[in-house]
Amino acid sequence: MNILETKDLHHDFSGLKVLFGINLQIEEGERHAVIGPNGAGKTTLFNTITGTYHPSKGKVFFKGKDITGYKPHKLARIGMGRSFQITSTFTRLTAFQNIRLAILAKHGIRFNLFRHVDKMKDITRETEKMLERVNLINERNVPAGLLSYGKSRALEISMAMATDPELILLDEFAAGMSRDETHNAVALIRKMTEGKTVVIIEHDMDVVFSLADRITVLHYGKILATGKPDDIRDNQDVKDAYLGDLQV
């Protein structure tokens, strides 16, 4: 079954056309990578799916339901989470408080004005468990703005996953990471997304080919090819447009 589906999705920024009729199908439980050259429209695709932009034409379906034009908070509540290409954490809050906000959101604790948040033991325990899983427990009380780059990326990714969404969209999670950090991040994502559906945008082909079950290649706002990693590697169109002829 397709957990996410876009039908003839178009988007233009007041005249500048970026997406031309995208028909994307994401199967439940798979790890799907979206690749393509700079300016292909990958992030715009994410933004139209997750409600940052309203698509100018076409529809988006999530779990069979038409969610076109839903606002981000509504999508978050029905089980869609995302991370950002540019790290987007609460810089003045500690790592613990960052994750805790996601955990509170997961439990639907929003307008609670009658309890001291530090005294909610279940929330604290769950947050600490999460911090342990993502290896941030030593940085528990460090403000997110002061974390090292790799650590703040890890926080970024774990915040997207802490709300326990069914579908996670990760926008270039490894951007700017060192080899070691990338390696750790890939391991982290493998561990954290067990049994979930993940869509990633990525430029690092090692990451893409090691993580993805299926790949979609985007080129100038159109889907060039979709398929298993091996098929994509051998696809002549993809080679011409993006991968090049050098054998990986």
Added chain:
Amino acid sequence: MMKKTIKPILWLALLVILIFFPKLFGVYYTNVFVTFAIFATYAVAVNVLLGYTGLLSFGHAMFFGAGGYGTALALKHIDGLALMPAIGIGFLAAMLLALVLAPLVTRVSGTAFAMIHLAFGQLFYILALKLRHITGGEDGIGNFPIPAFTIPGLISIPLKGDPVNFYYLAIVIMGLSLWLMWFFTKTPFGQIQVGIRDNEKRIDYLGYKIPQTKAIIYVVSGAFSGLAGCIYGLFHNLVSADGSLGAMISFSPIIAAMVGGVGSFFGPIWGTAVFQVIEELTHRFTDRVELVMGVILILVVMFAPSGITGAVNTMKMKWHAYTASKAKMEKTS
């Protein structure tokens, strides 16, 4: 561990000082302290928006005034109205005003938010001047009856013309307001609030509704500003356009919050205290109090941008770093 035992003792000491304040310092300083308590609460209410949510309002005087005018009008026109309902009317008037404005103002932020408030603040100021038959124009509403604080069948404490009794009423109400606002910042909702300040987009993607969240914070801030204004009106037995709705009423809590430190809950209280002391001292030499305050604000912005509390924290951190490095040096040598 030391801290845990010291803290309750300090609070207890504060409580004792507050109880015996009128006896220790006399009527004049008791009145000064009431003014301080009112403006400290008001500054904290403004800071709930400014420091915790990152929204700067240049027109909070309209809430301060709404509270004052609400209570004054109610006491003037309703015969035999008791004290607590009158204060409640002031509180609700400010709350209602915030509720009406919330759908509009929560959709903007930054400069637009500040400017809209400047406009609304001035609008209410002009309205109070022009609607003479209701508000008394420039003269305001003065000498309205102030009922005694009564618990039916138990006690009746007269307030009019009794500064000491009024002191206790003001301190209890302001103390309670401060505690409620402090608790507000500690709830899960308070966490969402600082989240909005740091990163609105992320809060949205976590599944929180931003305008609704902002609206609640806005109403809380407006209502407590109104409560401060209401006690202020009762304290002077007068509400007037300049005294309760003027532009300085909007700016002074912002200045106090900035001097004290917007990043902390208690910062605005320290800031208000500093200004009270300076005002007392300057008044002995000149009436140009604003001149001195302006200079201090400039100095703080230049040399301690995070205010008094920020500067103290930085010093603390430096001291810890210094002692830590010293201990390390001793260990190695």
